Amino acid sequence: MLDLMRLFAQVVEEQSFTVVARKLGISQPAVSNQIRAFEEKLGVKLLYRKGKGFALTPEGETVYKHALHMLDEWSELMREIGDSEKLMSGKVHIGASHIPGEYLLPMYLASFRNRYPEIKFKLTIGDSLEMAEKVLAHEVDFAVVGAVFDTEKLTSEFWIKDELGFVISSSHPLSKQKNIDLNSIREDPMIIRETGSGHRRAFEEALAKRGLDLNDFNIALEVGSSEAVKTAVCSGIGYSFLSKHASESCERQGLVWKNVDDFFIERGFYLLTRRNKPLTITAHECYQFLAAQVDFSTP
Template sequence: MNYERLKTFIAVAEKNSFSEAAKMLFVTQPTITSQIKSLEEELGTKLFERTTKKVEITQSAKILLKYAREIVQMNDYARKEIMEMESMTYGELGMGCSLTIGEYILPEFLKQFKEDYPLIQIQVKIANSHQVINLLKDQLIDVGLIETPIEDSQINLEPFLEDEIVLIAAPDYFTGDDVHISMEKVRQSPLIFREEGSGTRSAVNHYMKKAGLSNDDLQILMELGSTEAIKAVVESGLGVSFISKNAIKKEQKLGLLKAYSITDMALKRHFYIAHRKDHVLKSSTELFLETLQTIVKKKETSVSEQPAGNH
């Protein structure tokens, strides 16, 4: 059975739509129809019942789907091993990153990766964590780096880096030199939040709930879809916000923002690598993940070797 026809068949079966499969595979709908028809003729059976409103998978197609996935997966494994044997360190890497990772964490990793593998072409899509998962499921990217442990039966998640969320304010917003703020003071302050669906917002919602606070208990002044926009609003003195400590290194050095920890509560979370369960990782993807893990281990070793006072 033809590899491309099987990939087309799997896409139609998963999407229950010829048009959606065409979008996913970047081909025309007539091409999809032609490949499915050829596969049906080859097997001597009908694979889909088509009406004007929907596409339904037949019993024969359900049997084929299980084996088609295995055949495509074995084909991908074979291609991958051949490429590795020939030491081909070129190719393409499609990546999706949530905003905090894409803007403040990823550049360092990309610099090292491009130095090691200059012939691998990288495309990065920046979106919130839920959007990155959807890009993975639609096969528009090879791997995702996200801030929220989103549960999905089609996705594998693996933590790769610990992050701390801090409260930020303009330097003169709160009086005194204390770098700790009570949750009561947070409750009384006007808050600028990231939008629902972002990893940072999900983590903050979790800790607010843990503290017994709902959105109704907080003074949410506005929601913004950009960390840079949030920092600019906070710098103006309009309110305070929760963001990743990694996102304010420059502003702290310049004295534009001050970071606060919440009294008796550590707002810690992990960043996650995400990829599809039923897909063989491309060699370029594996090389990037190896680089990522190597840099993270170096960072962790460096932190653990620092004197206690410098943490």
């Protein structure tokens, strides 16, 4: 019955049998049949057709309200008894933007798995906007991203601080300059991250504070990851701005990382979840472990 309640709640939230079927990896008729079986068990009609979609009957409204409450209570129960290490198993699917996914999370997840070796992980990496969409679509348990997404359905908690610095090939004349001025590099070729990345959003916000935007610069290349940024800079295409967390290997790759005068770019990484939707036992424990690794202060 609990599974039927959970399915019914998903259908109501998504307003689509087809969307729920796709997310669960089953057919649309299978979802319809299970909702029909739920109605038969309760002895009431829960949904009725309205235009091209459906709406809740008065009984459906009541069942939906109580179903959410019961599902929350069940999650809380499982969380409370989940202190038993024998229950800490299964898979946690985490979404992450490029910097936390490539440079931070592997280390933290290795430590967490030392504590709970039965837990397995799947780490999906993309830009921040894409990961927010995956959290909304229930495709990941939670995400770690480089931008804030506080909406009606999403909530963000600050995790760790980051800053972006100027990076250039060690063979480039700019690498020898003691001081880098923002206006002096506007004509030089620049490499930027893709639209949707927290990295790019932070960079554009910093430019706006100086009364500038990307149109004021010579954009030579747009790429989809920090590793691609480093490779492009190393090849001599131009300069870029790179996270300090991705800069540790710069020297080995023939790159120089430095600050630009009066142009400080700071941002945060955030733990992103669905608002008012409890995580599974294992995902909740992992989330709490990550949250405990750093001081939750304002970035």
